[in-house]
Amino acid sequence: MKDKDRRKAQKPAGKPGFGEKPVAGRRPDARPASSSRPQKAQERPVREPERPPIRAEQDEKRGETAEKVFLPLRSGARPAERVPIILETAGSENFRLIDSGNGEKLEQYGPYRIIRPEAQALWPKSLPEHVWQKVDAVFTGDTDEDGIGRWRFPREALGETWPLQLLGADFLGRFTAFRHVGVFPEQLAHWAWMKAEIEKANRPLKVLNLFGYTGVASLVAAAAGAEVTHVDASKKAIGWARENQALSRLDRAPIRWICEDAMKFVQREVRRGSRYDIILTDPPKFGRGTNGEVWHLFEHLPLMLDQCREILAPKARGLVLTAYSIRASFYSMHELMRDTMRGRGGVVESGELVIREAGLDGETPGRALSTSLFSRWVPE
Template identity: 75%
Template sequence: MKKKQTRQEPSSQKRASAPGIKRDHGHKPASHAKPAGQKAQRPAAREEARPQASPVAETRPLIVRKGELPIERVPVILESKGAGDFHLIDSGAGLKLEQYGPYRVVRPEAQALWQPSLPSHVWDNADAIFTGDTDEDGMGRWRFPKAALGETWPLSLLDVDFLGRFTAFRHVGVFPEQIVHWSWVKEQAEKADRPIKVLNLFGYTGVASLVAAAAGAEVTHVDASKKAIGWARENQTLARLDRAPIRWICEDAMKFILREERRGNRYDIILADPPKFGRGPNGEVFHLFEQLPLMLDVCREILSPKSIGLVLTAYSIRASFYSIHELMRETMRGAGGVVESGELVIREAGLDGKTPGRALSTSLFSRWVRK
């Protein structure tokens, strides 16, 4: 970050985890994936090879909503030109060339159907190139043409320091297309006349949570990957936000929000970045198309009376933004406000980070905001 609660990343996670797993969108790695190089164990007996039943997903009936549908704004294109230590240099031929701090990185990008703008010698001069499975959730390896690089390196976005990380799932510990959402949360927190409460579901390595906390919000960060939570805590220390009001919760996202609903806990802003598919810490299975309606339904119930917004990002290529747009409008029926939906894109910025180029589509989004 595309899941993913985490993205099947080393887990976000990236985007994947399950209802508490994060993205990547096909962006988030799946939390149940095996580490690179680890071989599956062969069952000792035929009986052991039988698939184990997954835990029954906690659920409840959907609430029948009444009242007027929120105003709609479609299509909305939210564009990032980069921020801090990140910008998209070039893209094409199924790849993207990005700048992350001191490093130029090449990663697969199926949406880049055109040809690169910059000459091949620029691409060949990259510091890190991901090779292997080109599927978003596929594992592979990093090649370092110039010199061997460490697993992590320092980065900064929106004035928050954190660690970039080369993972076996092509992800680097942050999903920069989300900068536009993080900037919006930052703005809402800074202009509020009170500490607002933010819930970050499928929170991955915590950059969104740290941006919100640095702006004065009280944050609850949920991800199904223990490893991703550990990374997020590392980032908290690097960002010098150890005393910030952040709760780190390693749990299945759906279980967590259903419990919050029963307890009567409420949030002013909810960020949800679910994976297409993932597993929670206890084997809970999450399927985006099956569980998204209930997830949004519960999220509405745990929005505070003075809530500010509910933000959903989806990386599933089977969906249209209109699908999640209409679902969000139905979910927020009677709540007033506006539902705006469309795509997140990143604009190429060239080698200097200042030369606008083509827009690379990264994901779908739908956002309810109070007027």
């Protein structure tokens, strides 16, 4: 069920695809390719004291039933904290934020220069108008994060996809009907951290990517040597992820592509006794699962994090939560994460993901554009 205020209540969830309606419950996912083997008893964490039952209430004010879940307080001390943390992406050879302002952003994705709406670009543009006019694609239409619109191609008609590469993973950029381009580059900060954790481990780490969208994070993890489980509720997104896997020449990499509701998947993994070393979860604000399951971030995120904690391995390397376009402070997620991880020690670091303007040459630092809130638990 990738928290993004980017969708309207009646729209499906996740990061929608080209001409497709977003699938709510987004980035939940799929039918497990194979059931996970339960871990040996000695590898499981010490069982915590039995907790009171979870309480739930129904809220039908939205015209749709949304279940509010109330979790009992976990025992144990809360983890230490580091706040605020600003994780910055400066861009790369295949991506950079050139300029922003007046509610828009000018970006470079591989060979293409594009313009997209950006509500947080409140300042004036730095570069002259003639620079902004020399672009390959402009998204027009609804300026809501997941509003439906269309692409205009001022120079020449372009195909739906084009090749890109980030952190060594090859994938396809896409002109989708919801202004997205097949990748969320602000996540590079988390992916670089994950890649480093996998590469320095003396064993293959197990990575769970919830609301995995087009699979770029999953490919980065697999290329670094991890065993990956990728979950998303959108069949189209899973199809794109498989295309990206072939493009990255990772056909034989240990990746499970699962098209299923994310909440249902993690709850089943809890029952199976599955364990993961790194969990990435990037939920939308609103979404729908494969069977019409409704996801509302503010109602369901506490239970989602709680279940993720249950499937963290005893020597886990991290649990990462990102969210954007929501009316909340990063402190909301920070305090939720600290309460969720009571008794596990470690540190919770929270703040914002930002992308730094890099200018036309890619080497002229400018303003920082905030893109997402995040909270990350690490063991130390």
